[in-house]
Amino acid sequence: MTPSNDFSLKALYDALDAQRQARGLSWPQVMREMQGSKRTSIPTRRLSRSTVTGTRVRRVAEGDGVLAMLRWLNRSPESFVQGHHQSEGAGERLPDVPAGKVLRFDAKKIYAALDARRIELAMTWPAVAKEIGASASGLKYLAKGKRVGIPGVMRIFSWLDQPAAAFTRAADI
Numbered sequence: 001m002t003p004s005n006d007f008s009l010k011a012l013y014d015a016l017d018a019q020r021q022a023r024g025l026s027w028p029q030v031m032r033e034m035q036g037s038k039r040t041s042i043p044t045r046r047l048s049r050s051t052v053t054g055t056r057v058r059r060v061a062e063g064d065g066v067l068a069m070l071r072w073l074n075r076s077p078e079s080f081v082q083g084h085h086q087s088e089g090a091g092e093r094l095p096d097v098p099a100g101k102v103l104r105f106d107a108k109k110i111y112a113a114l115d116a117r118r119i120e121l122a123m124t125w126p127a128v129a130k131e132i133g134a135s136a137s138g139l140k141y142l143a144k145g146k147r148v149g150i151p152g153v154m155r156i157f158s159w160l161d162q163p164a165a166a167f168t169r170a171a172d173i
Helices: 009-022 027-034 049-056 063-073 107-120 125-132 136-144 152-160
Strands: 101-105 168-172
Touching: 009 027, 009 049, 009 063, 027 049, 027 063, 049 063, 063 101, 107 125, 107 136, 107 152, 125 136, 125 152
Parallel strands: none
Antiparallel strands: 101 168
């Protein structure tokens, strides 16, 4: 069961499809734009159409792919969290990335912030995991710097009370 205030992959799909239809684009055209066309200047690693359209039915999606979708929509991750009412401020806006780079979540930075907050609150990893709705081993796995999944990572940002954009980095494609 997922919390009611999770990032909504279905709402992300709906926004992608609405933008696609409003602009009269086919899914292959959308994919070309997400790959970094001159129109958008959004460099990204190769995304498959099924990765993008699969957000309609999946419960979890790879975070870096979702960042590329959000960049195409020019929306923050928080704008797809049910119940999020703040206006999209500078702190939530995803950063621009230089040519030849792609926006990724920085798992090591996420881990460091979690661990610092855990220590500050004198909590154990199992206690933190319970509050977030994750596993303690999954949270500690972030220290390895591997990829993250959505909506789980958004629960972490909510617990930290920090915007997702604060935990992104420009990386080589």
